Amino acid sequence: MTPIDDDAPPLDPAESLALIERERANVGRDLSPDPRLMFWPWGIAWLVSFTLFFLRFGPDGRVFVDLPAWLPLATLAFLMISAGITTGVAGSRVSRRVMGPSNRQGAMYGISWSVAYTAFSVLFSQFSDVLPEEQAGLLWAGGMVALTGALYMAGAAVWNDRQMFVLGAWVSVINIVGILLGSGWHSLIVAVAGGGGMIAAGLIGWLRLR
Template identity: 30%
Template sequence: MTDHTDRADRPGDDAGLAAADSLRLIREQQDRARAALEPDARALYGVWGVAWLAGYLVLWSSVQGREQPEAWAFWVFAGAIAAAVVFTMVHSMTRTAGTRGVSARTGAMYGWSWMLGFLTFSMFLGGLARAGADSELMGLASNGGACLVVGLLYLGGAVAFGERSLFVLGTWILLVGAVATLVGLPLTYLVMALAGGGGFLVMAGVEHLRVVRRRRRAGEEAGRG
């Protein structure tokens, strides 16, 4: 009787294990597809961290003993920021290029938002210059305004992609912009480099640890299966 009962139970157990394996495989495929079709936060944080840290340190270094940074330092900074903007646009749009519907539109609009944000911001600065704004006002407005644009774009990205880390970083960048404006030049450049660029790099590291833990957990579940 006992042997008969064991044999009767085995088909159900096998079916349960097969269903669990199928659900695990489906979940893993969904995770891989999501990772491939969503912007990689580590890349975005890392690029902006390097751009801000390097660009603002160059400005800070060139302003020592002078009223304002040298012209070449501004060109280096502008090139670093432009490269970060282009990378963000291309990365966001490329990652969502294989999708359709809402996901594709979200990625495209988020990518273009970066270009539009900084394009209109540069026009805003041009208007201040034409109105006769002095170099200190221009310096504070350009740096505080950059934080405002980036911070709000990250908050928008948090809503669009459901990423809590984007919301945290966006809030931090807004606070950095406020502090950098309050301390005044030339300390503004140092605050932007260390707190702004450093904040991006810290978040890149945190996001990388999250990805590693997620993959390790998935591997452990696969091993148990």
Template identity: 35%
Template sequence: MTPQPAETPDAADGPGTPDAPLDLAAARAIIEAQRTRVRTTAYTDDRVIFAIWSTAWTVGYGVLWATSRDGVDRMPGWAWGVFGALILAGVVTTVLHSLRRMSGLDGVSRRTGALYGWSWFVSFVAAQVLIGGLARAGLPDEGVALAANGISALIVGILYMAGGALWQDRAQFVLGVWMALVAGVATLVGLPGTFAVMCLAGGGGMAVGVLAAHVAQRRGRAARRGAVA
């Protein structure tokens, strides 16, 4: 008797075959898990950054506002020192926070975070050089102060918008738009009202950002727990 060839198992008979149907639910779960890992590991915690800048702007501009009642030209040097230290702390913390959170990743994500973090430092250094050039060119002290404030605040707004666009973070992008608008309005108001606008609208906007980021994170954790359950 001629031996019959062994039956070839049908592709649909078992999941171990190359042509087994893909489990779409499992694939979706893997994709979501990867997204969650990247977002929690790679990207900065918006609450930390917003809180730092809320404190820097509220306290820093609050000090300038409180000491400008007798005129901008009579403001004490220590007030500008406090303001400068707070802004510097915000920039340095943002850079270090971004670099630290990207240190465990490789490839494009890590490079993106590193470049974004360093863009803060480079932008503010360039801004100081630009403002110094305006002062040397003979711009009046009030004009220099307005330019320094407007340029610095605009940098913060633009970089937040850039971060929101890079990481698809709507809250961060909207807050960047708000900061850019505040910078423009504060410049139009003129000194010393500029300090009040930056303190209340700028620092207050950052505080709202802290709350929005916290709510978003709580909703995200609740959604992940619901998906696991």
């Protein structure tokens, strides 16, 4: 008589634990958004827009490329809005598969980003006209980067994500260093270390999921 599945010998404890771990990892991958979609849009936005800031508003007022003064800021705003939409769509696709507190947490966290960036934009717009172009650019750039670092660390606390916390702390530190050095150096540091750091974080997260 051919044995059926119920007649198969039970797995030993080590095999059972390995099977549970594999299934848990599979579920984690299915319920996690692609890190490349979560980090690369922001990394690309920072790399491109802050490079434009550096070229137009270099250290000590140096102009490497005579771009229109409004172009770096407009590029930053457009790319950051695009990045927010991209990550929002990527996160919503995963949240549809999850019900309960985790889904609500993700929704509230996403709304927090939108509300915070809108509030900062309204606030900074009230002071941009009374500041020199260089200082206005530093206000917008430094404020938005500071907000991003804080929100990353807050999200890490919600989901107990060490990698996100490290990224948020890194962004915050380089932002402080850049602000203290001045607008030109701030743009270069954020473009290379900030944008590059986000691109690296997306790649590392993707490799870990694989």
